[in-house]
Amino acid sequence: MASHRKSRPSASRVTGIRTPALATAALTSVALLSQSANAAPVTDGRPSLEEVEKKVDDLYRQAESATEKYNAAKEKTTTQRKRVDTLLDDVAKRAQKLNEERERLGTFAAAQYRTGAAAPDTATFLLADSPQDYFDQTQLMGRLTARQKSAVDDYFTEQSATMKKRQEASKDLRTLTDTQSDLRTAKATVQKKLSDARELLSKLTAEEKARLAAIQRKKEEEAARKAAELARQQAAAQKAKEEAAAASSSSSGSTAGSSTDSGSTSTGDSAYATKAAKALAFARAQIGKPYVWGATGPDSYDCSGLTQAAWKAAGVSLPRTTYDQVDAGTTVSLADAQPGDLIFFYDDISHVGIYIGNGMMIHAPKPGAYVREESIYYAGSSIIHSVVRPA
Numbered sequence: 001m002a003s004h005r006k007s008r009p010s011a012s013r014v015t016g017i018r019t020p021a022l023a024t025a026a027l028t029s030v031a032l033l034s035q036s037a038n039a040a041p042v043t044d045g046r047p048s049l050e051e052v053e054k055k056v057d058d059l060y061r062q063a064e065s066a067t068e069k070y071n072a073a074k075e076k077t078t079t080q081r082k083r084v085d086t087l088l089d090d091v092a093k094r095a096q097k098l099n100e101e102r103e104r105l106g107t108f109a110a111a112q113y114r115t116g117a118a119a120p121d122t123a124t125f126l127l128a129d130s131p132q133d134y135f136d137q138t139q140l141m142g143r144l145t146a147r148q149k150s151a152v153d154d155y156f157t158e159q160s161a162t163m164k165k166r167q168e169a170s171k172d173l174r175t176l177t178d179t180q181s182d183l184r185t186a187k188a189t190v191q192k193k194l195s196d197a198r199e200l201l202s203k204l205t206a207e208e209k210a211r212l213a214a215i216q217r218k219k220e221e222e223a224a225r226k227a228a229e230l231a232r233q234q235a236a237a238q239k240a241k242e243e244a245a246a247a248s249s250s251s252s253g254s255t256a257g258s259s260t261d262s263g264s265t266s267t268g269d270s271a272y273a274t275k276a277a278k279a280l281a282f283a284r285a286q287i288g289k290p291y292v293w294g295a296t297g298p299d300s301y302d303c304s305g306l307t308q309a310a311w312k313a314a315g316v317s318l319p320r321t322t323y324d325q326v327d328a329g330t331t332v333s334l335a336d337a338q339p340g341d342l343i344f345f346y347d348d349i350s351h352v353g354i355y356i357g358n359g360m361m362i363h364a365p366k367p368g369a370y371v372r373e374e375s376i377y378y379a380g381s382s383i384i385h386s387v388v389r390p391a
Contacts, residue, residue: 070186223375227359276340282313
């Protein structure tokens with residue numbers, strides 16, 4: 001860096017006026033400070049505040065994405081555990097029935113042996129664990145009565161069914177083990193991302209935290225501005241729609257068919273609005289409760305847990321994860337979004353909120369935050385993935 005040091009005369013001139021040496025030194029200091037302020041900050045190996053902010057946001061988003069994977073694995077584990085338990089119960093019942101059939105065969109064989117009605121080979125066949133080899137012997141089958149033949153058939157049928165169910169249970173147990181492994185991996189990923197984010201934030205000075213808060217306030221102001229703009233656009237579109245409907249109804253060219261269609265649409269909108277109002281009332285009642293990954297209420301929620309619970313209060317069942325909720329309804333444009341619609345975010349569909357109108361939503365934002373009302377542009381417009389009407 002070029003030196004700013006100059007020879008120091010006893011006095012200098014500024015615009016033709018003599019100034020003392022002290023004033024010259026002061027002016028020089030101001031100039032140096034000004035240059036330092038405009039120059040690129042000197043780094044000491046630490047990331048800049050902007051880099052920290054971006055890294056923390058990325059970590060929180062990755063944690064939320066991992067949370068949805070955790071939710072999916074947890075739901076899958078629960079479903080598979082129920083199936084495995086059902087299969088194991090079925091196997092146990094079939095094994096009991098198989099034992100009963102074996103006892104019947106043993107009774108027949110013992111009776112034949114005592115009366116001499118059958119050769120010893122018959123008893124061996126009936127009491128064996130795998131009598132199929134003997135079953136095909138024409139001579140032996142000829143000695144069996146119809147009742148005994150039925151017992152043997154029942155035994156083989158039950159043995160085959162039991163073996164099939166055991167194989168199904170074994171396969172499902174292996175799948176369950178794999179899913180439980182995925183569950184542990186997703187949980188560890190969430191915890192690691194959150195730990196990294198907390199560590200980054202803990203290294204900020206008080207001044208840096210204040211600056212970070214100021215940056216966040218500016219983002220919130222911009223998000224609010226965009227929400228207000230969307231609200232104006234939606235209001236204008238709604239007004240135009242109402243005027244068009246009024247003109248259509250008063251037109252002499254209106255047909256009975258079109259009136260019927262209009263009435264049907266109006267009824268559908270009204271039914272949805274009623275359900276949406278219930279979902280929104282529930283969501284508003286959760287405001288202030290903490291975000292906790294994997295939580296579905298009633299004391300805390302993650303993003304998809306909140307939307308699932310809200311619509312459940314309206315009598316509509318939604319899947320557990322954002323990945324599945326995005327397919328649980330009709331996709332509409334953002335301009336046509338209505339209160340109650342679900343707003344999905346990011347390319348991997350890892351976040352969701354419930355729209356309340358005027359460009360605003362209620363959502364469980366991220367770890368360390370609370371359920372709140374916020375602009376749908378809280379992290380910019382580019383992250384909005386889609387809008388879905390669930391009922």
